[in-house]
Amino acid sequence: MQKKRLILNQPLLDITLKRLCQEIIENHELLHNTVLMGLQPRGIFLAERIAHFLKEDFGVEIPLGYLDATFYRDDFKRNGNILKPNSTQINFIIEDKNVILIDDVLATGRMVRAAIDAMQAFGRPEKVELLCLIDRKYNRDLPIQANFAGKKVNTLDSQRVLVEWKEQGHAEDSIWLID
Numbered sequence: 001m002q003k004k005r006l007i008l009n010q011p012l013l014d015i016t017l018k019r020l021c022q023e024i025i026e027n028h029e030l031l032h033n034t035v036l037m038g039l040q041p042r043g044i045f046l047a048e049r050i051a052h053f054l055k056e057d058f059g060v061e062i063p064l065g066y067l068d069a070t071f072y073r074d075d076f077k078r079n080g081n082i083l084k085p086n087s088t089q090i091n092f093i094i095e096d097k098n099v100i101l102i103d104d105v106l107a108t109g110r111m112v113r114a115a116i117d118a119m120q121a122f123g124r125p126e127k128v129e130l131l132c133l134i135d136r137k138y139n140r141d142l143p144i145q146a147n148f149a150g151k152k153v154n155t156l157d158s159q160r161v162l163v164e165w166k167e168q169g170h171a172e173d174s175i176w177l178i179d
Contacts, residue, residue: 004162017046017133025058067101068087129147130146133175134161134163136153137153151175
């Protein structure tokens with residue numbers, strides 16, 4: 001039987017998201033050269049929330065795009081698994097922009113590496129930063145770290161983090177650690 005332990009839910013989740021928005025503003029004097037890029041499939045829900053809070057609470061509107069890195073993953077053709085791609089929606093130029101990649105959970109770093117490779121097809125950004133809701137410590141395969149992290153969680157390889165968003169049909173937003 002799986003054991004679930006609640007990591008984060010409302011209202012603490014909204015407080016965490018607003019704090020992340022404040023950190024973005026504090027670390028960027030001017031946001032006119034900054035774009036947000038949600039990683040498909042689950043990072044887009046977090047990216048939409050971040051864009052919403054930046055606009056509604058701080059009066060800052062930043063272009064938002066969705067990036068699919070399926071074909072850039074290093075496990076794309078392994079073990080006979082067929083990965084289903086998602087859509088990429090980038091309606092702006094990323095050349096010479098500050099790009100904030102957004103994903104719900106940072107674990108091994110492999111998805112972020114794939115996203116950086118995929119992003120190169122759209123230009124060469126001036127700077128790339130990473131924002132994640134949950135930073136799983138002790139799980140890195142690659143030397144990648146988040147510039148902005150909502151919560152750092154000590155996890156074992158046997159555990160996983162489950163992020164449930166209302167936008168996915170869940171009754172409420174919840175983040176769980178599952179054994």
